[in-house]
Amino acid sequence: MFNLMVEHDLNGVFHALADPTRRAILDRLAEGEATVGALSRPFPLSLAAVSKHLGVLERAGLVTREARGRERVCRLDPAALADARAWLEFHERFWTDRLAALEALVGTARDESR
C-alpha cells in the first residue's frame, strides 16, 4: 500500500532534519540565499564542518549549492521538505484513523459484553 509512495529519500531527509545545526542553517536560508562562509559565521564551528552539513542537506535535496565565482551560494529547496511533510501528514491521518477505528471496535465489544 505504501510502496506506491515515492519514498523519495525519506531516510536522508529525516536524517538531515534530525540535527539542530542543520535546521538552523535551513532557517537562515529561508531569509535568502547565502554563501558557505556567510552561513558558517554564526556557528561556533569550523567552515569545513558547516560545509559538511551543507553536503548532508544537499544530498537530502533540501538545499542546492551553485558555484558563483570562487564562492558557493546556497539556496533552500522546499520540495524535499514538502515530501517529508506530506509523508508525515499522510501517516498522521492514517494512524489516527486506524486508532480511532480500533477504539470504536473496543467500544462495540464492550457494549456487546454488557
Add this chain to the structure above:
Amino acid sequence: MFNLMVEHDLNGVFHALADPTRRAILDRLAEGEATVGALSRPFPLSLAAVSKHLGVLERAGLVTREARGRERVCRLDPAALADARAWLEFHERFWTDRLAALEALVGTARDESR
C-alpha cells in the same frame, strides 16, 4: 522567533523517523497494538534489535510500551508525530513565503532597472 516553539524533541523524533525499520514498525503499529515479539517477527532481525528500535521510538515519544504479564504491548502515540508534522508544516509555509517574497523583490528590482 522560533524559540517560542516547543522544539519538543525534534532531534529524537526526526532521528527515529530516519530509519526504515522504525518507520515500518510504526506502520505495523498503526494496525493496532502489538507485543515486542509480534513486532519483531516480520523482520530479519534479532528480537533484541527490534527492542532497541522500540527504545528509540519510545524515547522519541512515538510509541509507548506497557507491561502486561510477561509481555510488553506497544502502542502508537500520534502526538509526537503531530509535533514533527506541525514543525514541518510551519517551516514549509514560512520558507515558501520567504522565497516568494524574495522572488517578488527580484521582480521589482528588475522592473526598476528597466
Add this chain to the structure above:
DNA sequence: GCAATGTTCAACCCTTCGGTAAAATATTGT
C-alpha cells in the same frame, strides 16, 4: 604572476548507531 580569499578534501579522533550473541530478569503454566 602572486598573494589573498572561499571552499572543499583528506586524515584523523571520539561517539553514536545498528546489529549480534549470550546472560540476566520476569512471568507463566504444569
Add this chain to the structure above:
DNA sequence: ACAATATTTTACCGAAGGGTTGAACATTGC
C-alpha cells in the same frame, strides 16, 4: 519448584556521524 516463554541488558563489533586541523584547489584583485 521447574521449565518454558517474553523481554531487556550487557558486552562487543564494524560502520557512520560530527567535529577538528591542515593541505589542496579555484578564483579574484593587485
